[in-house]
Structure formats: C-alpha cells, structure tokens
Amino acid sequence: MSAASNLSEKIRLIRLQKGLSQENMADMLGLSTTAYGDLERGRTELSVSRLENIAKLLDVPLQEMLGFDSLSMSETDWLRQENTRLLAENRRMQNELDQWKLKFRQWFGEGIVREIGQQRERIGF
Secondary structure, three states: OOHHHHHHHHHHHHHHHOOOOHHHHHHHHOOOHHHHHHHHOOOOOOOHHHHHHHHHHHOOOHHHHHOOOOOOOOHHHHHHHHHHHHHHHHHHHHHHHHHHHHHHHHHHHHHHHHHHHHHHHHHOO
C-alpha cells in the first residue's frame, strides 16, 4: 500500500471514529461529496493546505496524520523539508512548462509567421 493510500485510509478511519460522514466532511471543506470521496479513495492528490484543513476538522495534529511521531521531526523541520521539496518541484515544473512553450512556438509560431508572410506577399506588402 502506498503512502498516499495509507494517508487516505487514515483520514477515513479517523473520520469514522469521529462519527462524521463523507457528506459532513465535504460540506465543511466546501467540496462535493464525490470530490471528498475521491480524496479518501486516494484518487485525488491531497495538497498540503487541504490536508491541514482536514487535520483541523478532525482535530488531529498534522504530524500525527502524516505518521510522524513528535520525537522524530519537529513541525518546523518538517515544514522546512516540505517547503524545500515543493520549491524543487516548482522549479522542475517551471522548466517543463518553459520547454513546452518553446515547442509550441516552434510547432505553431513558425507556421503562423510563415503563413502571415505568404499572405502579405500575396497582397503586395
């Protein structure tokens, strides 16, 4: 079982222990019941902010929700580590986006410029 599915299962179990339905949680989070159900089934990735909201609603410390015991890593250390990971992921995604923009310009931009040039030649510019 993956860490994401473990987390989803943990959220479901805690919700049930607290006597809350998926509908209750969905309403409190401002989600549709289907969207919330997808979170619990591990079909949708949880953002850190969404996970924080769920932990608050369930009255469970975020570290406990993630399976960290208080001796292993302080919340500040964990947040620093997570911030570093997210910044690296953001840089990776920005690089990928820049590559796709370049490819888009190469594939479509050059064709459009060529087409405009041919149209201008036809009308005498």
